[in-house]
Amino acid sequence: MSKTLHHGLLVLELLSENPKGLSTTEIAEGVGLHRTVAHRLVRTLEAHHLCRRDEFKRILPATGLVSLAEPVERDLRALARPVLEHLADATRATTHLVVREDESEVRALLVVEPREAKVHVSFRPGQTHPVDAGSAGLALLASAPPLDGERPEVAEARRQGYAVTDGEVIPAVIGVSAAVPTRRGRSTTSVGVSVFELPDAAQLGRTVTEAAAELADRLR
Template identity: 65%
Template sequence: MSKTLHNGLQILELLTGHPQGMTLTEIADGIGVHRTVAHRLVRTLEAHHLCRRDRFKRISLGNGLVRLAEPVEQDLRTLARPILEELGDLAQATAHLVVRENERQVRMLMIVEPRQGRMHVSFRPGQIDPIDRGSAGLAMLAAEPPVPGEREEIALARKRGFAVSYGEIASSVIGVSAMVPGREVSIGLSLFEAPDEEALGRNVIEAAQRLGALLR
């Protein structure tokens, strides 16, 4: 194994958990190398646009990672679209695909609006939301082991297999989401009314399982 490559990848993984950026010293301490070594690694990653420094010299992930991830996410979107279309039409609601951005945030990767239905929720693809707000993030947290002080909604989602939120991302909008097995991705619905949470939950679980089977 290449130790240099290993250290460089460690830096990227470390920065994933610090969206506000880190100092060079924090990075060196975080991966257990001398500051001079960390400096060379960061300069190399900067040259490939995999990390960047702001005007305060804090280092964060760079836009080059988006280019690298695009083929993977494109495949994900291609496989997910027909499943989201069917889910949205079934519930006559907006269906969404959400990915985990880092420890604190999730990103709306794909939105599919129902082809029928008088009213539906509209979101902007690429929207970033806190992981502890909204059904998509709650479903992801429910897939992890319980932690002290976690929200009751997370424990309930862990028990039911799907998460529900009310007005947390947008006022008056209900979210119902389930995790795609083996992935840090959720499939869900956004709607104005949820008269039968269990039925909606079964629908999103089935959709998530179908996508999971395609991604194996």
């Protein structure tokens, strides 16, 4: 294994977990490197537009990561579509794949509408909303360790394995979402459904959680 590449990837992972930026010293301490080595790694990543410096000289993720992520998102959509189609048919509800855009927002990457429902929710992929509103965002927050001041609904989602919200993203629409499990614990992707009525939240929650687990298996 290449130590230099390994350390460079650790820097990128560290930056992704700290989108408000880090100093070179903080990066060196976070990765366990001498500051001079960390400085050289950052300069190399900057040259490839994978990180940048803000006006305070703090180092942040940069736009080059978006170009690298685009093929991954295409692959994620391809793998997720059959899972969401099966979930939509099983629940007769609109299903969605949501990804964490940054620390404050999530984005609907894929939306699948049911084929045999008389009435269903309709919205377009690409829409964003705050991470702390809506079942998708709360499910993603629940995949991370507890934080001071977090919504009680996040703790509840962490306990039961899925999040439920009512009218937080679309008025009169109930969302039920589960984070796609990862080996690292914290997830950046969720699977969910949007419905007008929720006669059995526990059953629908289990169904959504099973779909999220299936997608996790496909991604391995």
